[in-house]
Amino acid sequence: MSHASQPSFAGSAAGRPYAEVIGDPISHSKSPLIHGFWLEKLGIAADYRATHVAPEDLPAFIEQRRTDPHWRGCNVTIPHKVAMLDLVEDPGGVRDSIGAMNTVVRREEGGLFGTNTDAAGFYGPIADLDLDGAPVAIVGAGGAARAVLFALSRMNVGKVTILNRSPLKGAALLSRFGLKGEALPLNARLPEAKLLVNTSALGMAGQPPLELDLLPLPPGAMVYDIVYAPLHTPLLDAAEARGLETIDGLEMLVGQAAAAFELFFGQPAPREHDGDLRELLIA
CATH class of the missing domain: 3.40.50.720 (NAD(P)-binding Rossmann-like Domain)
Incomplete structure (x- = not known):
């Protein structure tokens, strides 16, 4: 792939902290609804969105996000969970335990590490x-x-x-x-x-x-x-x-999202509102 054909993934439009979910496909993802709900409940001025990333573009995506100071990390879905192992740090030994990453987090001092909240x-x-x-x-x-x-x-x-x-x-x-x-x-x-x-x-x-x-x-x-x-x-x-x-799938989805949310935004997800969140997700 030539430099001219490198994909471009837009960063933070408003200079606000943000996280996202990446996958291929990604339009079905409910993660933006979940994280957006929690951000609003906690009054955190940050964004969360879905970004389509094709398998061949995953390395370029990570390299672009690596230099974005507003980026807090991403949730990782099909088909990137195994490929991500080769692109970020693995301090918790995820490669040797689960063998798949579903969450990438930016360290305060810079650098990216991966973990798995699915289990x-x-x-x-x-x-x-x-x-x-x-x-x-x-x-x-x-x-x-x-x-x-x-x-x-x-x-x-x-x-x-x-x-x-x-x-x-x-x-x-x-x-x-x-x-x-x-x-x-x-x-x-x-x-x-x-x-x-x-x-x-x-x-x-x-x-x-x-x-x-x-x-x-x-x-x-x-x-x-x-x-x-x-x-x-x-x-x-x-x-x-x-x-x-x-x-159903919402149980695991919300559970893994809560663990990732705290890693991204530094506060526990407000799980006391799970009933309202579930109604939002099934509407």
Whole structure:
């Protein structure tokens, strides 16, 4: 790519502090609504927006933001979570633990570092669920799956089954996180799992649907879909039709966003307003 064709990513128009979410695609993101809601509640004079960044433009984006003193950082979504590892500092050892970054933060003294708030965001809604020795099924083997498997590896779960287009990729993740189980093709029969988590983009607006037969799941199983656009995915509809408990994508989204918000803006997110925020997000 010649210098003349380098992409340009606009910075802070008003000289105000700002953060953003980057991805490809990005128009579906609810992160600007979430962070904007919290900024308003706390009276913080800062901005948060969505920025489309194609994979080939990610290094140029980071280099431009590196020199912008108003930039506080960014949330990172599909497909940049693994590629980001090579572009910023990794003081917390994210590369060797989760292996994917979903948040980049600017240090006060300059320099950029990455972390991952997805694992905490995923864990929050199931913290009270007894998964000790319980079988779990995961759909997908991308950046979000890494955070989910990292969390599960610390919860003493039983056999973990990964369903993915590439079973080999799924098997590698099981080995990485020291989890016992197996990796199967995406169209394989579900195991009798106590928890089913969709970490893939299947079912998201503009993506193919996730077509799973939920009959093998036992009564009392939990179905957790991290897709949030649409909020009521066909997977969750099918689970509810079977009388199974469900967790939608807003739970993990808001949880991981809260951790990132404090890193960007130096104040805890006002979670006491979660009810109002949820109404805003589903409107």
